[in-house]
Amino acid sequence: MRTTTKSKTAVSMKRAPAKTKTIKSSKENLEDIFEDQLRDIYWAEKHLVKALPKMARAAFNDELKNAFNTHLDETRIQVTRLEKCFELLEKKAVAKKCEAMEGLVEEGEEVIEEYDEGHARDAALIAAAQKVEHYEISAYGTLRTMANVLGKVQCAQLLEETKDEEAQADLKLTKLAGRINQLAAELEEEEVE
Numbered sequence: 052m053r054t055t056t057k058s059k060t061a062v063s064m065k066r067a068p069a070k071t072k073t074i075k076s077s078k079e080n081l082e083d084i085f086e087d088q089l090r091d092i093y094w095a096e097k098h099l100v101k102a103l104p105k106m107a108r109a110a111f112n113d114e115l116k117n118a119f120n121t122h123l124d125e126t127r128i129q130v131t132r133l134e135k136c137f138e139l140l141e142k143k144a145v146a147k148k149c150e151a152m153e154g155l156v157e158e159g160e161e162v163i164e165e166y167d168e169g170h171a172r173d174a175a176l177i178a179a180a181q182k183v184e185h186y187e188i189s190a191y192g193t194l195r196t197m198a199n200v201l202g203k204v205q206c207a208q209l210l211e212e213t214k215d216e217e218a219q220a221d222l223k224l225t226k227l228a229g230r231i232n233q234l235a236a237e238l239e240e241e242e243v244e
Contacts, residue, residue: 078201081197081200081201082201084197085194085197085198085201085203086140086142087147088190088193088194088197089133089136089137089140089194090145090146090147091147091148091149091190092133092149092187092190092191092194093130093133093134093137093144093145093146093147094146094147094148094149094152095149095151095152095186095187095190096126096129096130096133097130097146098149098152098153098156099123099126099152099156099183100123100126100127100130102156102159102160103119103120103122103123103126104119104120104123105159105160105163106119106159106163106176106179106180107119107120107123109162109163109168109172109176110172110173110176111168111169111170111172111173112170112173112227112231112234114227115173115176115177115227115231118220118223118224118227119180122220125216125220129213129216132209132210132212132213133209133213135206135209136198136203136206136209136210139203139205139206140203140206151186152183152186155179155182155183155186156183158179158182159176159179159180159183162175162176162178162179163176169235170231170232170234170235171235173231173235174228174231174232174235177224177227177228177231178228180224181221181224181225181228184217184218184220184221184224185221187213187214187217188214188217188218188221191210191211191213191214191217192214194210195207195210195211195214198210
């Protein structure tokens with residue numbers, strides 16, 4: 052007669068109870084995405100509050116220094132607006148690291164390290180700053196649309212106000228770039244001659 056014994060492996064391989072996954076509605080998922088993106092841009096703006104003074108100090112052109120300092124003041128207000136959005140959502144204002152903004156700010160810091168003070172560095176600083184502005188315009192436009200769809204009208208208005216400020220900052224940088232890039236090119240030609 053043959054005796055059957057269970058191996059230790061077979062006994063220990065009992066299945067764990069299946070985890071139950073909570074099924075959310077599309078609207079609940081959209082609300083989660085909205086809150087996640089809000090935390091992301093909140094981190095981005097707080098990170099910019101630290102980065103803009105460095106960019107202002109590195110700028111050679113006084114108008115560019117002033118533009119960075121003015122935008123720093125606006126950014127502080129934008130952080131407050133985001134905190135108001137969290138309040139309207141009855142959520143705690145918690146930042147989630149924004150990898151994209153971290154990379155864009157690092158790019159600006161590299162410009163400061165790579166180029167000597169002058170018009171060429173200013174041109175590179177403007178390019179880095181405009182990448183930041185374009186990211187923010189996109190983020191705020193998306194958030195505003197989500198807020199409207201979710202019926203969060205007051206939050207949508209705050210996000211629209213910030214998006215408009217970002218667009219104005221980008222326009223100001225574009226105008227400065229026209230002059231500063233020309234100065235950098237003219238000085239480059241003088242150095243070559």
